[in-house]
Amino acid sequence: MAVRAQVFYNILWERGRGMTDNGARPSGEPAIRTIAMPADTNPNGDIFGGWIMAQMDVAGAVAAVRLAKGRVATVAVTGMAFHKPVLVGDLVSCYAAIEKVGRTSITVRVETWIDRNRSGDSYKVTEGTFVYVAIDDEGRPRLVSAPA
Numbered sequence: 001m002a003v004r005a006q007v008f009y010n011i012l013w014e015r016g017r018g019m020t021d022n023g024a025r026p027s028g029e030p031a032i033r034t035i036a037m038p039a040d041t042n043p044n045g046d047i048f049g050g051w052i053m054a055q056m057d058v059a060g061a062v063a064a065v066r067l068a069k070g071r072v073a074t075v076a077v078t079g080m081a082f083h084k085p086v087l088v089g090d091l092v093s094c095y096a097a098i099e100k101v102g103r104t105s106i107t108v109r110v111e112t113w114i115d116r117n118r119s120g121d122s123y124k125v126t127e128g129t130f131v132y133v134a135i136d137d138e139g140r141p142r143l144v145s146a147p148a
């Protein structure tokens with residue numbers, strides 16, 4: 001493996017290692033953190049799934065924009081799963097880990113965890129994989145350059 005490619009790989013591994021498959025909360029700081037508000041509820045009184053997906057999209061974009069050093073557009077979402085409801089007042093944390101970097105695309109795995117102060121509960125509520133494309137000022141795909 002060329003030195004530059006090895007360095008790039010190491011950086012990706014370093015960024016993604018907070019995420020595990022063993023059900024543990026990712027280490028490190030979430031890409032975004034917010035509080036679920038009454039205005040974000042669905043007719044059942046739980047938090048609307050579309051609102052949670054929007055938070056996840058922002059969290060993934062934070063990671064992608066950093067790597068792309070500029071604008072990105074979401075091109076696909078796969079493997080989206082809603083495991084448990086989010087309630088008003090929950091502290092919502094979205095963790096993002098870069099999984100793959102292509103020519104112009106960046107694939108980011110995002111997990112959402114909540115902290116519920118009333119009960120002391122803390123668990124993963126959603127996960128999904130978001131694909132972003134680095135775009136130029138005209139909205140056309142542009143090459144993602146490896147970090148120096």
Ligand SMILES: CC(C)(COP(=O)(O)OP(=O)(O)OC[C@H]1O[C@@H](n2cnc3c(N)ncnc32)[C@H](O)[C@@H]1OP(=O)(O)O)[C@@H](O)C(=O)NCCC(=O)NCCS
Binds near residue numbers: 074076101104105139
């Ligand atoms: C993002 C966009 C500019 C890409 O343009 P495009 O002509 O489809 O680009 P390409 O076909 O060259 O694909 C670009 C990259 O995206 C990947 N890609 C495209 N569609 C994909 C999909 N459905 N799933 C996964 N990857 C996809 C391609 O594999 C390619 O990756 P690579 O360069 O790393 O190999 C265009 O699709 C677009 O503007 N989409 C709307 C974006 C949007 O409005 N998002 C919501 C708001 S941000």
